[in-house]
Structure formats: structure tokens, C-alpha cells
Amino acid sequence: MIGFPLGATTTLAELASDPHPRLARLRAHEPVSWLPELNGWLVTRRDLALDVMRDAETFTVDDPRFSTAQVVGPSMLSLDGDEHTRHREPFTAPFRPREVRDGFSEFIERETDRLVTALEPAGAAELRRGFAGPLAVAVVTEALGLVGAGTDTVLSWYDAIVRTVSDLTAGRTAGPAGPEAYAELRTAVEATVAKEGTTSLLTSAADRLALPEVASNAAVLMFGGIETTEAMITNALLHLLRHPDQLALIQADSALLDGAIEESLRLEPGAAVVDRYATRDITLGPASIHEGDLVTVSLTGANRDPAVFPDPDRFDVRRANARLQLAFAHGPHYCLAAHLARLETRIALRHLLDRLPALRLDPAHPTAPYGLVFRKPPTLHVLWG
Numbered sequence: 001m002i003g004f005p006l007g008a009t010t011t012l013a014e015l016a017s018d019p020h021p022r023l024a025r026l027r028a029h030e031p032v033s034w035l036p037e038l039n040g041w042l043v044t045r046r047d048l049a050l051d052v053m054r055d056a057e058t059f060t061v062d063d064p065r066f067s068t069a070q071v072v073g074p075s076m077l078s079l080d081g082d083e084h085t086r087h088r089e090p091f092t093a094p095f096r097p098r099e100v101r102d103g104f105s106e107f108i109e110r111e112t113d114r115l116v117t118a119l120e121p122a123g124a125a126e127l128r129r130g131f132a133g134p135l136a137v138a139v140v141t142e143a144l145g146l147v148g149a150g151t152d153t154v155l156s157w158y159d160a161i162v163r164t165v166s167d168l169t170a171g172r173t174a175g176p177a178g179p180e181a182y183a184e185l186r187t188a189v190e191a192t193v194a195k196e197g198t199t200s201l202l203t204s205a206a207d208r209l210a211l212p213e214v215a216s217n218a219a220v221l222m223f224g225g226i227e228t229t230e231a232m233i234t235n236a237l238l239h240l241l242r243h244p245d246q247l248a249l250i251q252a253d254s255a256l257l258d259g260a261i262e263e264s265l266r267l268e269p270g271a272a273v274v275d276r277y278a279t280r281d282i283t284l285g286p287a288s289i290h291e292g293d294l295v296t297v298s299l300t301g302a303n304r305d306p307a308v309f310p311d312p313d314r315f316d317v318r319r320a321n322a323r324l325q326l327a328f329a330h331g332p333h334y335c336l337a338a339h340l341a342r343l344e345t346r347i348a349l350r351h352l353l354d355r356l357p358a359l360r361l362d363p364a365h366p367t368a369p370y371g372l373v374f375r376k377p378p379t380l381h382v383l384w385g
């Protein structure tokens, strides 16, 4: 594809390590660019990103190349149109703002308290694996309400399925662990739905969907809720600990905590990109897209668009329009559990900052966000006391 010199020299390695300078140049000069390494288009301007995510008829998720669907079957994440609505509707009720508050606050408070109490005496910890990850798994396990499956089981399924999806995405042949884990999840879904007297998200979904469909969507909830929430909490902590002036602002006025969370989602969305496939030839900005082309939306690029966010690289917990960030996507696939993820992160940060007031980064373990699709610091070593 000629006419996209910046795209031609953009590497996936660069986008995984420090993407922001390159995304800024792409946004300014090639807001829809052809990246040979991606074998697809990359959209970096916010208005064009919205155009793509709003128009599911032209830019669909429903394509055989979508690797998650290859492992867990069709689900709300891999369908569009009426089929998408049919799969998504049965799961929406518990994730509305009021239902989230009433249904999850107490559990998250208790779980966070337990995790911080276990960490507190040591005076030091690695908070990604030691705090954010376990909290994310516990909340998803609670949300699914599977009979006979605790956090360890859910985590082992999750690890196996993620490995298989990554293998398929990278063009490697995948071993049997992913399909085996998915089969166990399906059995647990069936047992949950069959057990009389249980009310769970899954039992009510089973009134409207066939069992294999319930299982596929349960896998997507598990998928959607672990990696991304771990990233959301870890990234927010890193932003605050790197900016003591901003941390001092929220310590003086806890009402600013929500602004800090939105601002962190804006600067480093835990899911950096979403993929779509063109269903027809179409012109988007400077690009002539062909039917079948991969169109990747860079949420990270859109979130630093200076047309909407002045001084876009600055972490500013008082930024008035930070909520216009697109970390939870937009349009029909807008994250089903955004309110839950926000509640979880708010409670997690409040407990850590209240109970470990001298919390600071450990200078012996420097860290930075990393990742092409899911972005977060690989480790977050901190000290207190």
C-alpha cells in the first residue's frame, strides 16, 4: 500500500514498548494508516475511531480471523447486529450502575480488605500479581457464580484459554489445554444452570440462550474481566505513584479519585486496541479500505487526540473531560462491565492509599507499561512504612 510512509516504518515492537510518540505522528499525518507489520489499517484519530466503532455494519467483529471465537465459539464479543443483541441482552441487568453498587460493593470491600491485610506487615509488595490480579479474578468469579468453581479453578481456565488464543493469534498451533479448560467451564456452566434454587447471572441467561451460548459468553466475561481489570488497577496506581503532586491532590480531596481513574484510563487504556473487519469498500479519512481488510482502532491513539484533550500527554486528575476517553470502546460493543471495573478500581485504590499512606514506587524495580493489545507494567513493586 503506497502513500503511508509512517505506517510502513511502524513496528509492532515499538507499539508494544513506547507507542505514544509514534501514535502522535501517525494521528497528525496518517490518521488512518496501512501498517504492513499489522497487515491492516491503524486508526489513531478520535473522531475516526468513533466512526469505526459506531458503524458495526461496515466494521464488524464477526470474522473467522477473530481468535477468541475460534476457541470459545460465537459470543457477544464476536457477533454483530441482531445476533449480538440476542447474546448480550441476557447479561446486561447485573452490570447496570445501581445493580453493580448494590450487588458488588460489599464483596469488593471485603476482598480488598483481606488482600491489603495480608500484604500490610511486609512493608513491600509486587502489586500486579499480589493485589490487582487476585482482586480481578475474585470479582469475576463472584460475578459468574459458578457452582463448584472457586478463584483458583477460574484462574487456571483463564490461563489455559489465554495461552491458546495467544498461540492462535501468533499463528502457532495450540495444544489441548485451552479446549480442555473450556470444556470444564462448559460443564460447570451446565451444573450451575441445572442446580435448582441457584440464582446467578448464568441461570437467568439460560432462560434465553442455549447452554453452549451461555458458556461462550461466560468465557468472554472471564476473559474481559481479568486481564483488563488487572491492567486498569495497576496502571492507575503507577500513574498516581509517578506523580506525587497529583496523588497529594486526591489525598486532600477524595472526590478527585474518579478523575484520576478516568485520566489513567485515558493515558493507558488496559485494552489498547480493538479489531474490526470491513464488510465493504469504504473511504475513511485518507484511506481507501477494501472489503475484508482488518481495521484496528488504537484506543490509546484516540485517547491522546489533542483536538479533544489539550496537552494530551499530561496526567491531570482535574481534567474536566477525561470521561470522554474510549478505554471501554464505544458503540454496540461498549464494555458490558465498565461500571463494575470502575467500582473495583475505586475501592482498590482507596483501600491501598488509606491503609498504606507512605505508599511509593520501589526504586530498585523500575517499571513501565508494556504490551500491544493488553498494556500494563509487567510488575509494580512498591514500598510503604
Ligand code: HEM
Pocket: 061, 076, 077, 078, 088, 139, 140, 220, 221, 222, 224, 225, 226, 228, 229, 232, 265, 269, 270, 271, 274, 275, 327, 328, 329, 330, 332, 333, 334, 335, 336, 337, 338, 340, 341
Ligand atoms: C469486571 C470487569 C470486566 C468485565 C466482566 C468485562 C466484560 C466485557 C464484555 C462481556 C465485553 C463484550 C461486550 C460486547 O461485545 O458486547 C467487553 C467489551 C470490552 N471491554 Fe470489558 N470487561 C471488564 C473490564 C474491562 C476493563 C477494565 C477494560 C479496559 C480498561 C475493558 C475494556 C473493554 C473493551 C475495549 C471492550 C470492547 C471490545 C470491542 O469492542 O471489540 N473491560 N467487556
